[in-house]
Amino acid sequence: MSDAAHAHDDHGHGHPSGIMRWLTTTNHKDIGSLYLWFALIMLFVAGTMALLIRAELFQPGLQLTNPDFFNQLTTMHGLLMIFGVIMPAFSGFANWQVPLMLGAPDMAFPRMNNWAFWILPVAGLLLMVSFWLPGGAVAGGWTMYPPLFIQGGISYDLTILAVHIMGLSSIMGSINIITTILNMRAPGLTLMKMPLFCWTWLITAYLLIATMPVLAGAVTMLLTDRNFGTHFFNAAGGGDPVMFQHIFWFFAHPEVYILILPAFGIVSQVIPTFARKPLFGYASMVYATASIAILSFIVWAHHMFTVGMPAAAQLFFMFSTMLIAVPTGVKVFNWVATMWKGSMSFETPMLFAIAFVCLFTIGGFSGLVLAIAPVDIQLHDTYYVVAHFHYVLVSGALFSIFAGIYYWLPKWTGHMYNETLGKWHFWLSVIGMNIVFFPMHFLGLAGMPRRIPDYALQFTEFNQIATVGAFIFGFSQLIFLVVVLKTIKGGAKATDRVWEGAEGLEWTLPSPAPYHTFETAPVVK
Amino acid sequence: MIGKWQRVGLMGTALAFSQSTLAEYAYNLQTPASQVAQNVFDLHNLIMLVCLGIFVVVFGAMFYSLLKHRKSAGHKAAHFHENTTVEVIWTVIPFVILMGMAYPAAKVVIDMKDTTNPDMTIKITGYQWKWGYDYLNDDISFYSNLATPREQIVGSAAKGEHYLLEVDEPMVVPVGKRVRLLITANDVLHAWWVPALGAKQDAIPGFIRDSWFKADKIGTYRGQCVELCGKDHGFMPIVVEVVSEADYAAWVAKKKGAAQTAAADNAKSFEIAELMGRGEKVYEASCAACHQANGMGMPGVFPAINGSRVATGPIADHVAVVLNGRPGTAMAAFAGQLSDADIAAVVTYQRNAWDNKTGDLAQPAAIAAARGGAASEAAAPAAQ
Amino acid sequence: MKTEVCVGESAGAFVFQSRPNLSLTRPQERLVFWSLAALCFAAASGFAWLGYWLILPFAGLEIGVLAWAFKALRSREGDYEYIMIEGDVVVLEWHCGNHGERRELNRQWARVECSCRTPGRNCRLSLNSHGRATEVGQYLSDEARLQLAAMLRSRLQE
């Protein structure tokens, strides 16, 4: 028999140490951590680009950048935030939490899991390196519209390669997640008993698998148009540049839901815990998520109201887009009803979750405004759209990630985070976020186009406010870094349950969760 | 006695006025100058009101709950977690509200899409980075470039009132006429937008899309390109001058006179000094955005003209590149954009400015001759 | 499939049977796989029909990988462990992927071996005879495995 001193020393039995441990690991917790660290680093990289953009826009005139470099910054900021921050962070949560929540020992395909992560930094590197290539980084917008995208230099080809790699990583990750959730649930844990986080990831993985080939095909056709003389998107050769937009948005509209469904999942775990009351309308949450996913395949052209479609097409896409507001509304109502008559306490995860519900809804409302085709025609490609998608992605996706980290970090590290610092991080983020993005609604309404390095004088005041907010928001993320590092190093010992109201298999494990968990399945009654 | 609602209305109007004086802090869409823009304005206000109403109700409930149902206030958690009736109600009500919104919106869509029965038609072409206007009824064509001086942009001069929203040649239209727009692009996507007129349409190379507006008020309306089109996307504004019928007729006459002078220029032969002076202006307007005023280009993106093989090699090749562009790159074909005299001038300028002291000189007649061969050359694959 | 464990006496014999925990049912698998394949190919063929055919090969590749993944899951479907003790005969049967065997041991010679990496956790259980060990109880939770060990010990020593 081994002695008691070994009881908690179950890290890496027979595993290589140092860098090799991380390169070769197939452990879902290791891989989850890798994803999350990658996302955090990219958050600071892409965030720095955002601050450069905002600094340039602090006043009219060109001060810090030239127009070409400015376009490189906006493009890279978008690509890295979407593919390098939000998606990897959600994959990190899935890797850590899905097996713990399902009572599974690991993911269904651990080795594929390792590959899925390790090709990501390669893609990130390809993108970053292009800043130092002749012609600079890609500057055609994250949407990669041709013919502009056909004009660019070598970095555009590298970007296509990077998008392929990130797509491959997503596919491997999704297949892993979908099979894990379907096949590795503990006995008794039926689908309709699964934590909502697993449900949202199941549907997200489904959307990813359904749409990734479309993205891969779209960028490949850009590549052949650029290098091999095809004319898919070139009118002079019989192609159609607008078809790229159809193909791209057929992928990218489901993609924006890929960026928010796991957030719905995280928030649906956090709110019941701190309201000390079960999630209201679990089944309707599942159905709402599924209907959002289904609808997301028939709304893509709401990004294209200004390309000039027949009235019938505009009406169809307007109505279908408006319909999405129904299931989205149901979710918000359910969260509010979960809080209703609860016994709430306001630790940092809960604060971020509440801010999520409130601010994400503002993004939903501006989405509804944009769904109205005639209004969208006025607001398309203005700062109003920038405001819309930052409300859903910053106060939506990113805030849910913060909520999730504060919520599960004690389980992962065995230490409580510093609540005071957490609250500082929360309040500065919420206030900063609103100062940056709220005035952008007004800028868009007043007529300021997006993706411009310089602007007319009447836009000055709101731009200055936004820039001040951006620096508040940006620098308060350093607090987050400090909190995470401090929690990993030490801090008050976390109990197994961690939160008074926490429910679910992961909270039955010791804190920190041992390296190997649920090697054999628990039984759920 | 004025009723309560009238008073609310008055207050609203007062508020709207106080806002319009504070131009810097505009909180809504620009003041409409056409019926379509007005319809969109009203539609937007309606939706905002509905959204505001829903927001207040839902988050009123949430914040009430946050205050009352907190653990620190001693509230004990209830245990309900389902209620089919409630869930059906809050699925159906939003649906009904949305239908209420969809109806007026659909009407505006159909109205906006109806481009029939125009009084006049203007073809608008987006270029990297300027707009071209062709008045199909009056046979007038011109280009519209940013007029803001470079010094204002880099900060060495004070910025003017219409910084970045001013052009050398505005589009001029008569008030109260239905103007049909045929919009296309020459190189990459652009989008033509004048907010106050409520017209926005992507400009797509190889395709023509239409839109329309009818300006209700005389005035100057400003807009910008709203589809990322490369480096100077932020620097290709749109200015529409809506004038009276009489002023429009006068403008047309003036434009026609200018066109005749230009045609006469094409038949002339010039001195090198004349060509250099004219060429420098054309270079500033059409070439300097990429190749830079000093002819050095931007390494890796736009090639230099100073010392380039094309600008110092055989003159026929040089003219061919200017006429036909370099397909697949940002180098546009200027055959359709510049007159023979302008191309002769700019080629002469490029061959003699900076260190390119070739002493060569191109005349409009030579350009006209080269144009004859341009069609067959354009079909051949680009050199190199 | 659920982890199915049955321990019981049938006609005086001790019988133990268990299967791995595979929660994916066939209808679920069919629904997920075929709906994904249909969606992917419908979109890709639609675009191909318009001339944008380069999506098709990616859809094909991806659905291929998905099919492989589900097949890999299914290959564990037939896995089971079976132990029967009747009189002096111990029958061990297991099946895992493409492998499997049936062993008959003599009850007198069979030994139960159980070792835990940490007390009560990460335990392995096997039946030894003639210098060869066969692992059993692989699909059980640690507690259930320790119970099985105790049960086997008492059965073999009768």
Ligand code: HEM
């Ligand atoms: C009620 C729900 C929503 C509706 C009705 C809606 C509607 C729209 C519409 C109509 C546009 C096009 C605006 C334009 O370009 O003119 C748009 C843009 C966008 N939306 Fe949403 N949206 C909703 C929720 C979301 C969510 C949840 C996300 C992601 C988390 C999201 C992310 C985006 C992004 C990234 C863009 C801009 C893409 C780009 O052009 O770069 N939206 N939305």
Ligand SMILES: [Cu+2]
């Ligand atoms: Cu969308």
Ligand SMILES: [Cu+2]
């Ligand atoms: Cu543009």
